[in-house]
Amino acid sequence: MLNKYINKKYLSFESLKSKFIHAKPFSHLVLKDFFSKNFINNFLNELKKENFEHKESDLFSFMQTHDLSSSNNHIVIEFYQFLNSNEFKEYLQKITGISAFGKIDCSGFIYTSKDYLLPHDDKLGSRKIAYVLNLSRDFLKRDGGSLDFFSKNKTVKSIIPSFNTFIIFKVTIGKSYHQVNEVLIDKKRLSVAGWFNDK
């Protein structure tokens, strides 16, 4: 099944394992062109048809779908079922060394101008691995919307959104601090994000 959905260059996981473990400021991977082209393009077209609702709190401002497990769209469900499959979770376990075979959380997000997610460590409940699949094209550094990783209260890594880039990081209390920088222009930052949970 992995062959069908994932770019072949990522099927060998030995080098990914080392990169994940040694990444700074906390274990993570940034995997460009992660999903097969046809699959991700189809998924993007169908995801855009989902209902995104505005969500706001002290910590964030963005548009979010319901959990994609409840989608009525068979392409969206296919994507969800792949991420939630034991085969993909075993693949992640081989890369990260983290066992996260519980039900995944998975929602679509749109950040438009003025939207943001302030720094937090994601540690809540049974979350083990956080993931973000970027689905936006043409974002530049000056546009905002980067995923920023913190170390000692400073941003030490900024990941500019780029299409079909899959990011995973280990959720660790008091360590995996990250934010989505405010979007500064009139562009849509589209992504799918969530967590792989412990059983």
Place this chain on the structure above:
Amino acid sequence: MINKTYFDKSAIEDILFTINKYGSIQLHSFFNEEFYSNILIKISKIKLKKFYNPCLFFYRAIDFSDSEITSMFNNFVRILFGRKLILKSAKLFCFSHKDYSLLNDKINEIDGLKVIVELTDKWNNLSNGYNSFVQRNQEVLRVNSVRNSVTILRTSKNMKSFVKYVNHLALNDKRIFLEFVYV
């Protein structure tokens, strides 16, 4: 000086009635213009300290020690409530683009009175930066920046507050306010 209207007996009764019924009131054109302009000049000379903990807050502030302005507010709340209230803290805050404070599990408001003195000359409210007071996960009061206004609200230990992230529409403007806490 404080706008004389706010010392009228009927005005004081109305203010108290509103605070008792709704928990808060925002008084506009609070100072006369000349005095307000002088406060802005005075405030602009105060050097603020940066407070930065990404998971909790990012702003500038300092303990406020100007005796003239502090005494003026101590006196105003004494007249308003007919008794002397104890000043617990007086702080000057400044929020600009990218600044915020978050709800904190460990910090609640106290049973008392909060007075927010707006010292912002120009502010686009679409840039946010408002004070939000929350009780049982519901916002119970939002204090937007209104030039030369004073907001008085009753606070309780079941209440929390935050200042909403200031977005890029703020440009180079700064939201500056004084916060007096009385018990």
